Amino acid sequence: MASRGSFSGRIGFVAAAAGSAVGLGNIWQFPYVAGVNGGGAFLIVYVFWIFVIGLPIMVGEIALGRHTKMNPYGAYRALGGKAWGLVGILGILCATMILTFYNVVSGWAFGYFVETVKGTLLEKENYSSFFQGYVSDISNNFFFSLVFMVITAFIVMRGIKKGIEGTAKILMPTLLVILILISIYGLTLPGAMEGVRFYIFPDFSQINGSVIYAALGQAFFSLSLGLGGLITYGSYVSKKENIVSSAAMVTVTDSIVAFLAGMMIFPLVFAMGQSPSEGPGLVFVALPAIFQAMGPVLGTLVGALFFLLLCFAALTSTISLLEIPVAYLRDEHKFSRKKAVIIMATIIFLLGLPSMLSFGTVETFTNFVSYQGQSKSFMDLITDIFSVIALPLGGFLMSVFIATRWKTRNLSAEITQGYSGYAGSIIEKIINFIMVYVAPLALGLMFVLTVLEKFFGIQLL
Numbered sequence: 001m002a003s004r005g006s007f008s009g010r011i012g013f014v015a016a017a018a019g020s021a022v023g024l025g026n027i028w029q030f031p032y033v034a035g036v037n038g039g040g041a042f043l044i045v046y047v048f049w050i051f052v053i054g055l056p057i058m059v060g061e062i063a064l065g066r067h068t069k070m071n072p073y074g075a076y077r078a079l080g081g082k083a084w085g086l087v088g089i090l091g092i093l094c095a096t097m098i099l100t101f102y103n104v105v106s107g108w109a110f111g112y113f114v115e116t117v118k119g120t121l122l123e124k125e126n127y128s129s130f131f132q133g134y135v136s137d138i139s140n141n142f143f144f145s146l147v148f149m150v151i152t153a154f155i156v157m158r159g160i161k162k163g164i165e166g167t168a169k170i171l172m173p174t175l176l177v178i179l180i181l182i183s184i185y186g187l188t189l190p191g192a193m194e195g196v197r198f199y200i201f202p203d204f205s206q207i208n209g210s211v212i213y214a215a216l217g218q219a220f221f222s223l224s225l226g227l228g229g230l231i232t233y234g235s236y237v238s239k240k241e242n243i244v245s246s247a248a249m250v251t252v253t254d255s256i257v258a259f260l261a262g263m264m265i266f267p268l269v270f271a272m273g274q275s276p277s278e279g280p281g282l283v284f285v286a287l288p289a290i291f292q293a294m295g296p297v298l299g300t301l302v303g304a305l306f307f308l309l310l311c312f313a314a315l316t317s318t319i320s321l322l323e324i325p326v327a328y329l330r331d332e333h334k335f336s337r338k339k340a341v342i343i344m345a346t347i348i349f350l351l352g353l354p355s356m357l358s359f360g361t362v363e364t365f366t367n368f369v370s371y372q373g374q375s376k377s378f379m380d381l382i383t384d385i386f387s388v389i390a391l392p393l394g395g396f397l398m399s400v401f402i403a404t405r406w407k408t409r410n411l412s413a414e415i416t417q418g419y420s421g422y423a424g425s426i427i428e429k430i431i432n433f434i435m436v437y438v439a440p441l442a443l444g445l446m447f448v449l450t451v452l453e454k455f456f457g458i459q460l461l
């Protein structure tokens with residue numbers, strides 16, 4: 001069998017895993033979800049989930065992957081038997097379904113980048129109606145999301161070191177530089193401080209059940225947890241690496257980027273007198289108006305940089321999402337990398353078409369179902385099932401798996417390789433305590449409460 005491939009070392013792995021984590025979730029979704037859920041209040045709950053639950057779950061995933069050197073299904077099955085293998089399958093299914101809509105939104109970002117460079121975006125009069133028209137126009141979306149998928153497939157085809165790691169090592173630093181430049185610029189605008197205040201100072205009265213679930217779902221999505229993505233990447237990591245410190249670096253990078261994205265967007269939004277709770281259109285509606293107000297030269301420059309940033313962030317995430325089912329097909333069904341990539345990329349692109357048509361193009365997909373007292377599109381449904389609900393569920397199942405089946409002593413033995421002081425340390429005690437008690441209880445409870453609220457309209461928190 002062809003070798004599975006591996007990362008060249010610590011930097012390669014951290015860049016790739018941070019590339020997976022940093023994505024549309026941080027730059028597109030985080031600011032708008034925070035904006036809708038009360039700004040600073042949301043931020044606090046989010047940080048709690050990220051560090052108390054997210055980081056230990058990430059350590060667990062990487063350890064499972066490195067220990068078994070397999071895809072999520074193979075890893076669970078090898079250590080837990082066929083029934084646990086289903087948890088891996090659930091993860092692979094989530095990755096596949098998330099990529100179907102993620103690629104559509106990536107296509108919008110790419111399209112907006114091209115429109116900005118061509119100079120056509122900044123000529124528009126009403127960005128809200130332009131956005132609505134844009135996302136319902138199948139010809140643009142089909143083309144740009146197809147190109148995005150082809151680029152993703154091409155990179156994944158080149159393998160772990162040359163493709164995945166090589167791309168992340170270039171795009172991640174570039175992304176950080178662009179983000180910092182735009183944030184600094186935003187902060188110098190008059191009125192910016194109001195945005196900073198909204199974003200940083202929590203209004204605790206805003207914290208309620210939906211803020212807590214939204215923050216949890218966002219934390220899992222943003223860290224790429226709960227679907228075995230880090231089991232997959234972990235399977236390419238050498239025994240010399242320190243899993244805990246690598247996971248901490250990924251988590252901190254992801255949080256810094258999400259935080260900076262808010263610092264970039266809210267001051268701009270407030271400086272221009274717009275609403276922070278615009279919703280999913282925030283970066284596509286609020287920001288173009290702001291770029292326009294900067295004048296044609298500066299606006300085109302900052303705008304093009306911004307949408308390029310969004311594309312880079314999305315690309316390192318689509319790569320990691322595609323690698324999950326690809327690793328499965330290679331390990332379990334002996335597909336060549338090339339064949340696995342071509343088949344999965346094609347299936348995923350096709351399955352994404354209903355999501356692409358969910359924005360007014362086709363009525364059936366736009367108003368596909370109704371729950372939570374609202375009509376939901378096909379894409380809303382896929383997001384709710386495979387991301388908001390399934391990812392924390394995946395984290396729950398993994399913590400139960402480690403606690404009851406694999407056992408924390410095996411987790412510790414795996415982590416100790418590459419981190420000799422781990423056994424007996426306070427860090428080990430904290431991670432085990434979270435894995436055995438906190439994560440199963442908190443995530444199990446959240447799963448029940450979210451399902452009750454979303455699909456049965458019962459609000460307990």
Ligand code: PHE
Pocket residue numbers: 020021022023024025026098221222223224225227229317318320321
């Ligand atoms: N973490 C990515 C983001 O924030 C999305 C993602 C989720 C990527 C799950 C891989 C796996 O955009």
